[in-house]
Amino acid sequence: MVDFDRANQTAVQRMVSSRPILKGVARARDVIPGMNDNLLLHAGPPITWERASGPMRGAIVGAILFEGLAGDWDGARALVTSGEVRLEPCHHHQAVGPMAGVTSASMAVYVVENETHGNTAYSNLNEGYGKVLRYGAYSQEVLEKLRWMNSTMGPILAQALEQSENGIDIRALLSESLHMGDEGHNRNKAGSFIYTSRLSPLIAATDAPDGEKASVLQFLADNALSVLNPVMAGCKAMCDAAHGVEGSTIVTTMARNGTDFGMRVSGLGDRWFTGPVGQPDGLYFPGYTAEDASGDIGDSTITETAGIGAFAMAAAPAIVSFISGSAQDALNATLEMYEITETEHDHFTIPFLDFRGSPTGIDIRKVVELGITPRINTGIAHKEAGVGQVGAGLVRPPISIFEEALVAFGESYL
Amino acid sequence: MSLTCSEVRRGAYFDSVVLMQLQRALAELPGVEDAGVVMATAANLDLLAASDLLTDEARGAGADDLLIAVRAEDELQATAALEQVDALLKQRRSRASRSFQPRSLPSAIKTLPQADWVLISVPGRYAAGVAREALEHGKHTFLYSDNVDMKDEIELKDLAHEKGLLLMGPDCGTAIINGVGLGFANRTRRGSIGLVAASGTGLQAISSYIHNQGAGISQAIGTGGRDLSPEVGGMTSMQAMDLLGRDPQTKAIVLVSKPPAAKVATRVLAAARAVDKPVVVYFMGQPVTARRIGNVLFAINLLDAAELAVGVVGNGEPEVEQGSSFADLASKCVRGLFSGGTLAYEVMLGLQNQISPMFSNVPLREEQRLANPLRSQGHAILDLGADEFTQGRLHPMMDNTLRLRRLRQEAADPDVGLIVLDVVLGEGAHADPASELAPVVTEVIGDHDVDVAIFLVGTEDDPQDLARQKKQLEKAGARLFDSTVDLVAAIAKSAAPNSGTGKMPAVSLETFRQPLAAINVGLESFYDSLTSQEVEAVHVSWRPPAGGNEKMMALLAKLKSS
Numbered sequence: 014m015v016d017f018d019r020a021n022q023t024a025v026q027r028m029v030s031s032r033p034i035l036k037g038v039a040r041a042r043d044v045i046p047g048m049n050d051n052l053l054l055h056a057g058p059p060i061t062w063e064r065a066s067g068p069m070r071g072a073i074v075g076a077i078l079f080e081g082l083a084g085d086w087d088g089a090r091a092l093v094t095s096g097e098v099r100l101e102p103c104h105h106h107q108a109v110g111p112m113a114g115v116t117s118a119s120m121a122v123y124v125v126e127n128e129t130h131g132n133t134a135y136s137n138l139n140e141g142y143g144k145v146l147r148y149g150a151y152s153q154e155v156l157e158k159l160r161w162m163n164s165t166m167g168p169i170l171a172q173a174l175e176q177s178e179n180g181i182d183i184r185a186l187l188s189e190s191l192h193m194g195d196e197g198h199n200r201n202k203a204g205s206f207i208y209t210s211r212l213s214p215l216i217a218a219t220d221a222p223d224g225e226k227a228s229v230l231q232f233l234a235d236n237a238l239s240v241l242n243p244v245m246a247g248c249k250a251m252c253d254a255a256h257g258v259e260g261s262t263i264v265t266t267m268a269r270n271g272t273d274f275g276m277r278v279s280g281l282g283d284r285w286f287t288g289p290v291g292q293p294d295g296l297y298f299p300g301y302t303a304e305d306a307s308g309d310i311g312d313s314t315i316t317e318t319a320g321i322g323a324f325a326m327a328a329a330p331a332i333v334s335f336i337s338g339s340a341q342d343a344l345n346a347t348l349e350m351y352e353i354t355e356t357e358h359d360h361f362t363i364p365f366l367d368f369r370g371s372p373t374g375i376d377i378r379k380v381v382e383l384g385i386t387p388r389i390n391t392g393i394a395h396k397e398a399g400v401g402q403v404g405a406g407l408v409r410p411p412i413s414i415f416e417e418a419l420v421a422f423g424e425s426y427l
Numbered sequence: 428m429s430l431t432c433s434e435v436r437r438g439a440y441f442d443s444v445v446l447m448q449l450q451r452a453l454a455e456l457p458g459v460e461d462a463g464v465v466m467a468t469a470a471n472l473d474l475l476a477a478s479d480l481l482t483d484e485a486r487g488a489g490a491d492d493l494l495i496a497v498r499a500e501d502e503l504q505a506t507a508a509l510e511q512v513d514a515l516l517k518q519r520r521s522r523a524s525r526s527f528q529p530r531s532l533p534s535a536i537k538t539l540p541q542a543d544w545v546l547i548s549v550p551g552r553y554a555a556g557v558a559r560e561a562l563e564h565g566k567h568t569f570l571y572s573d574n575v576d577m578k579d580e581i582e583l584k585d586l587a588h589e590k591g592l593l594l595m596g597p598d599c600g601t602a603i604i605n606g607v608g609l610g611f612a613n614r615t616r617r618g619s620i621g622l623v624a625a626s627g628t629g630l631q632a633i634s635s636y637i638h639n640q641g642a643g644i645s646q647a648i649g650t651g652g653r654d655l656s657p658e659v660g661g662m663t664s665m666q667a668m669d670l671l672g673r674d675p676q677t678k679a680i681v682l683v684s685k686p687p688a689a690k691v692a693t694r695v696l697a698a699a700r701a702v703d704k705p706v707v708v709y710f711m712g713q714p715v716t717a718r719r720i721g722n723v724l725f726a727i728n729l730l731d732a733a734e735l736a737v738g739v740v741g742n743g744e745p746e747v748e749q750g751s752s753f754a755d756l757a758s759k760c761v762r763g764l765f766s767g768g769t770l771a772y773e774v775m776l777g778l779q780n781q782i783s784p785m786f787s788n789v790p791l792r793e794e795q796r797l798a799n800p801l802r803s804q805g806h807a808i809l810d811l812g813a814d815e816f817t818q819g820r821l822h823p824m825m826d827n828t829l830r831l832r833r834l835r836q837e838a839a840d841p842d843v844g845l846i847v848l849d850v851v852l853g854e855g856a857h858a859d860p861a862s863e864l865a866p867v868v869t870e871v872i873g874d875h876d877v878d879v880a881i882f883l884v885g886t887e888d889d890p891q892d893l894a895r896q897k898k899q900l901e902k903a904g905a906r907l908f909d910s911t912v913d914l915v916a917a918i919a920k921s922a923a924p925n926s927g928t929g930k931m932p933a934v935s936l937e938t939f940r941q942p943l944a945a946i947n948v949g950l951e952s953f954y955d956s957l958t959s960q961e962v963e964a965v966h967v968s969w970r971p972p973a974g975g976n977e978k979m980m981a982l983l984a985k986l987k988s989s
Contacts, residue, residue: 017986017987142470143470296444296450298447298474299450299462299463299464299465299474299475299478300463300474300475300477300478331444332444333444334447344527348529348534349527352529352530352534378986378987379531381979382531382973382983383531383970383972384973384974385530404447405444416979419982419983419986420982423985426986427985427986
């Protein structure tokens, strides 16, 4: 019989020892395995147009317009419903994307290599705030920004990273930003500053016109989420390394598509366990309430899967108001996650807990036994396509998917 | 007609989430329709405009200014809301949060690694699982929960034993460790009397009596009500006795229980005798045939138990009486050949907790009945004056024929180490029993590896001449006793030594040398009680595993690695 504890130790060891390095920026179609012009990648487990949420539909339409495959909403919808344009999870292609996570073949993507275990992960570039594709906005202004990102920012970042000797060590960046008040999911302010400062000399050394370099630097510096996407790809690289360990009950994927919450487990192959997404409990921007919120969405839960985000909440007291409380509540959030995790991270440490490693490697057995589901920090999207972010808060996956996974695990191994 | 009021605070920076929270609090105030609290960036001004929250005053604000806007039913309510801003900001800051309560034992142990003790008071069906986890983490366990299966109790106690840990309970209501009361316990001063109790209120009563008489408690260890049952075999009592025997703070030990099974009582009393200090034993409801056997004192009630203990520790270093004893009876049996039924009965009462198994043709309990009175087995006490022996012959007080034959028969049995006879003098009895018995006593002692003890009943005025009878029997090699108490004491001292704890590691005294620290799983009142006694403690916010879902619990049990 398989020694489940040992299998879990192996899985988390692979996760924790992973060293993801941001190596470059490239076109999705050139680097992402299985990517093609009639394929759109999206956040979360598999979804159809019929079941897709407002922001997911908006982002799908936006990406089709961006690629020039159709001219309007109806045309784009027809392509998807007829199957001419297919939808597949980013996670099926070693990729992740925040919120709707929609990635098309022409888009520039980050390439992150796991130096320890040799696997690679990808993520699109962060669009900043306001009207953005990831929240389902697809207006001209949104597409304009995407084009600028693709034609100006992407090539400059690609050239900058090419000049870099070793790329940018995402694990080291996170270790540092966790000591500067980030938790790596909802707060990436410090990480984005570090990221921008690492990139600045590299960007300055490119042969792009000064005006363009300045605009890229301004864009990176203005966006406190600049580093979120490379961080997510880094977390994906860590989690993929822990996937596929025989007999392991460690969670290696958590992702939402706005309709379903999906999870995959190291020892259970590529099977998704899905249940309805929750409604985040959070704080709303002026003029919005919970009524306006879309169901939980995005692949950014890969951060919690890898032991940061809400799991490292104790490192980010500045954003504890999202969990409606004091610094003590931030501490409690992290302490609670130790209950359901296999290990404490060697590299992600929390100063306020005497540099204890962040809780890492969710064990579905512990989740079911204690009835404690993972905490997830998340942005909240408006339920209608194109409105954008309306708040931020805390959400948890349904316990049912952990129970289902446990039953499936029993069927596979007992 | 609603009205929007706003306030601009120049150069006041707050994190956006603080602002969102303030905004929510404002929106909840009476009469307020909507509120916006933002840093006045151009984007945020647009947002406010879209929500009809932008005033002319606000239009002039800049990105470094805090803008608070409230739309209310009338001006009064809008201004009232704005006046609340500072109070709301302050309230946010002062709201205290409760510190984290671990949800599982492993995480509680990480929180308080120095805790040696775990108190468990979860519902019975879950208790064994939690106790097993505690023991596996090397913790002494106070198991208050009842309704724990006997099978689980035995497994848990075996595990505790194996690991040199104490498992008090299940159904253990009280204990006092290092001066700290666990569960239900009275506040007693620390002192030199150690308690071992299979009875919660018994322990409470005795410890209170001891305190009220001016003495104090070193440690009080509960064992759980079933510890002295034949199935459990007194495992915790034996460990506790051994532990307190080694504890330098403990000068005397009190053992309290309902009457135990004979086999268990034998083991426990053997453990008590093995201790190098006085042990007061109170088996409730069981007749006391001697007040004292060696270092073991027998109490007749709870108060008496307390008084005996206080007495022995009060008299300075208590003397341990050196009475007579026989060659080691550890591997040999006692056979009694009595002519007097009552004498046989009293000896059996005295020996019932000292040696086992014990059989008789006139047993105390039916399971002790000899299958065949003509053939002894184990320890056997025979009344040769009973009907089955006297049919067709004279009573053994007059005729020694049968006893002499049986004496030779028993002596020839290689299992036998001691033969006990009574000799009853007086009117009507045999004129000179010693003259017939003495030669055979000499013969069997010479031929076999046995002792002979004789309990002589008579007076110096009896016709047989008590002194001469005694002298003759002693000369023959017999050991003479003039009361059953001394006889029983001598046998008890020679009986099997305590073999109960076997090769298992002893419970370390280390836990008594440091301040108590404990983890509480279950009743929060036990945690409160610990903290009020200034004990470092962690409370586990325990819930049934898998929410009590049987299917999931069964699956989880199978998915734990072996």
